[in-house]
Amino acid sequence: MCGIVGYVGGKTALPILVEGLKRLEYRGYDSAGVAFVDPGGIRVTKSKGRISVLEHQINCSEGATTGIAHTRWATHGAPNDVNAHPHVDAAGRFALVHNGIIENYAALRTYLSNQGVTFATETDTEVLVQLIAHIYDGDIERTVKRALREVRGTYGIAVIAADEPDTVVAARNGSPLLVGIGDGEYIIASDASAILSHTTHVIYLGDNEVVRVSPDSIRTTTLDDIPVTKDIEEIEWSLDQIELGGHEHFMMKEIFEQPDALRDCMRGRIVPEEGSVHLGGITDVARELTRAKRIIMTACGTAWHAALVGEYLFEDLARIPTEVEYASEFRYRNPIIEDGTVVLAISQSGETADTLAALNEAKERGALALGAVNVVGSSIARSTDAGVFLHVGPEIGVASTKAFSGQVAVLAMLACYVGRRRHMSQGGASEFLTALSRIPEQITTILEQDGACKAVAAANISRENWLYLGRGYQYPVALEGALKLKEISYIHAEGLPAAEMKHGPIALITDQMPVVFLATRGTQYDKIISNIEEVRTRGGRVIAIATEGDQQIERLAEWVINVPDTIESLQPLLTVIPLQLIAYHAALLRGCNVDKPRNLAKSVTVE
Numbered sequence: 001m002c003g004i005v006g007y008v009g010g011k012t013a014l015p016i017l018v019e020g021l022k023r024l025e026y027r028g029y030d031s032a033g034v035a036f037v038d039p040g041g042i043r044v045t046k047s048k049g050r051i052s053v054l055e056h057q058i059n060c061s062e063g064a065t066t067g068i069a070h071t072r073w074a075t076h077g078a079p080n081d082v083n084a085h086p087h088v089d090a091a092g093r094f095a096l097v098h099n100g101i102i103e104n105y106a107a108l109r110t111y112l113s114n115q116g117v118t119f120a121t122e123t124d125t126e127v128l129v130q131l132i133a134h135i136y137d138g139d140i141e142r143t144v145k146r147a148l149r150e151v152r153g154t155y156g157i158a159v160i161a162a163d164e165p166d167t168v169v170a171a172r173n174g175s176p177l178l179v180g181i182g183d184g185e186y187i188i189a190s191d192a193s194a195i196l197s198h199t200t201h202v203i204y205l206g207d208n209e210v211v212r213v214s215p216d217s218i219r220t221t222t223l224d225d226i227p228v229t230k231d232i233e234e235i236e237w238s239l240d241q242i243e244l245g246g247h248e249h250f251m252m253k254e255i256f257e258q259p260d261a262l263r264d265c266m267r268g269r270i271v272p273e274e275g276s277v278h279l280g281g282i283t284d285v286a287r288e289l290t291r292a293k294r295i296i297m298t299a300c301g302t303a304w305h306a307a308l309v310g311e312y313l314f315e316d317l318a319r320i321p322t323e324v325e326y327a328s329e330f331r332y333r334n335p336i337i338e339d340g341t342v343v344l345a346i347s348q349s350g351e352t353a354d355t356l357a358a359l360n361e362a363k364e365r366g367a368l369a370l371g372a373v374n375v376v377g378s379s380i381a382r383s384t385d386a387g388v389f390l391h392v393g394p395e396i397g398v399a400s401t402k403a404f405s406g407q408v409a410v411l412a413m414l415a416c417y418v419g420r421r422r423h424m425s426q427g428g429a430s431e432f433l434t435a436l437s438r439i440p441e442q443i444t445t446i447l448e449q450d451g452a453c454k455a456v457a458a459a460n461i462s463r464e465n466w467l468y469l470g471r472g473y474q475y476p477v478a479l480e481g482a483l484k485l486k487e488i489s490y491i492h493a494e495g496l497p498a499a500e501m502k503h504g505p506i507a508l509i510t511d512q513m514p515v516v517f518l519a520t521r522g523t524q525y526d527k528i529i530s531n532i533e534e535v536r537t538r539g540g541r542v543i544a545i546a547t548e549g550d551q552q553i554e555r556l557a558e559w560v561i562n563v564p565d566t567i568e569s570l571q572p573l574l575t576v577i578p579l580q581l582i583a584y585h586a587a588l589l590r591g592c593n594v595d596k597p598r599n600l601a602k603s604v605t606v607e
């Protein structure tokens with residue numbers, strides 16, 4: 001999704017802006033641009049395509065010390081040079097970058113056109129910068145506020161003005177923005193990764209807040225000009241966590257980070273021998289959560305798949321009726337929230353627009369609003385009543401891998417936490433947590449089979465359609481495996497509960513169809529074996545993810561990837577790993593850009 005960087009301070013702005021843009025590349029974009037103040041006015045360079053293209057068009061040694069920059073992911077208007085940000089007013093005195101959507105831009109545009117303003121683009125963003133230019137009263141902060149009071153929609157913006165060359169004004173409503181605080185400098189960004197090489201001290205802007213930064217001052221106020229005292233917070237992530245560290249792709253790095261990521265996620269939170277779970281973020285709501293009559297988990301994409309695993313976990317361990325809702329559906333339904341309903345939003349980025357809106361809808365209706373989020377300081381994390389951070393470190397690859405594992409691990413801890421307070425015995429909890437604590441080392445042994453996963457991908461690389469089938473806890477993993485394959489390799493793949501195959505999809509099975517079975521030992525093992533037989537009978541090519549030592553599967557499947565044994569409820573944490581690796585290798589073998597799949601953004605901050 002779109003990204004913003006802004007700089008004001010004593011250094012040359014352009015290299016800092018360009019570096020910031022590169023750090024935001026992972027979020028997905030189709031064009032980029034920079035604007036800075038020089039004695040002649042505002043200078044802008046923007047171009048369609050990669051930041052490297054933009055970099056060739058600018059002279060990074062230009063001396064300007066104030067500037068703004070943007071990566072655009074087109075929503076309104078084609079991805080081209082003209083529609084790229086920053087946008088400027090007709091006289092070139094102001095430049096603005098914008099994430100979000102100005103919903104009433106058509107009315108504002110008509111108003112300004114009637115006043116004689118001419119427009120260069122069709123974008124909603126240009127309307128805002130033209131409005132600012134039209135009503136400018138000599139103070140850019142005051143003018144931006146006046147302009148924003150006329151705006152309906154969502155925005156994170158940064159603005160510079162030729163007449164106030166040492167100032168950047170930024171504002172937020174529904175689209176994340178933070179200010180990195182350096183020594184005599186400030187860096188505005190939509191994502192912490194853009195500032196990490198300069199500072200770890202930040203303030204997070206809230207909705208309807210405006211910040212004005214100059215080299216020696218920072219001031220935050222509301223849109224109505226009421227001063228706001230902001231806490232300076234520390235970003236926990238380090239620079240090497242957002243760099244490749246010798247790996248070819250972030251996705252591979254993050255797949256291989258999973259053992260350590262899960263150790264970090266569980267550190268200090270579980271005591272297996274006591275059967276106890278400690279989750280500081282929910283202590284204040286523990287009583288309400290324990291007494292919940294119903295839990296609704298809401299999320300999108302991979303996080304929604306993790307939520308499905310969570311549904312099984314919560315019903316098994318905590319015995320609380322649990323439903324999983326696509327956030328995009330939940331927010332527009334008329335959901336029933338009664339006393340005792342807890343809504344849990346699950347999100348890696350904490351910025352997914354639908355998940356945030358669903359959470360807010362639930363809050364409005366009186367639900368206890370919880371979050372399981374990775375990014376500290378993100379919008380969802382800040383909107384919840386309480387929650388549990390994933391602590392799996394930054395996830396840069398667009399295809400979510402370690403965040404899925406972190407989400408499932410957090411849901412497992414949470415379900416055990418609640419279960420233990422309701423009816424789970426200490427022995428039961430202890431057994432569960434012991435198995436959970438062994439997962440990281442078990443993942444390491446699966447990662448050693450990377451070569452076998454690559455061989456599966458290579459043998460089936462020319463197939464255009466794949467099926468993923470699982471039952472019970474493995475059904476969400478089937479969905480996740482199919483999503484991983486399609487989003488990065490562009491091979492069509494479908495995940496299904498294995499029993500559903502007979503109700504239609506079995507018609508697709510031929511010797512051209514690879515079928516991935518999640519066939520680990522568990523309560524539904526025999527039924528999965530029957531499903532494998534059904535596929536074999538029709539010539540389908542069976543790939544099985546099975547429990548180590550299972551000789552029956554060896555006889556039935558063309559390819560077998562083994563995972564270590566664990567309790568059924570935790571198997572998703574193991575079986576998902578080979579599916580991530582198969583998808584990764586399939587994408588590479590097809591020549592796809594693994595970390596930046598076409599049309600996709602890392603965090604979907606618009607509807």
Ligand code: M6R
Pocket residue numbers: 300301302303304346347348349350351352355398399400401483487602603604
């Ligand atoms: O940041 P979130 O977890 O809220 O993101 C939700 C989905 O957009 C995300 O999981 C998406 O499906 C991934 N690209 C899948 O790999």
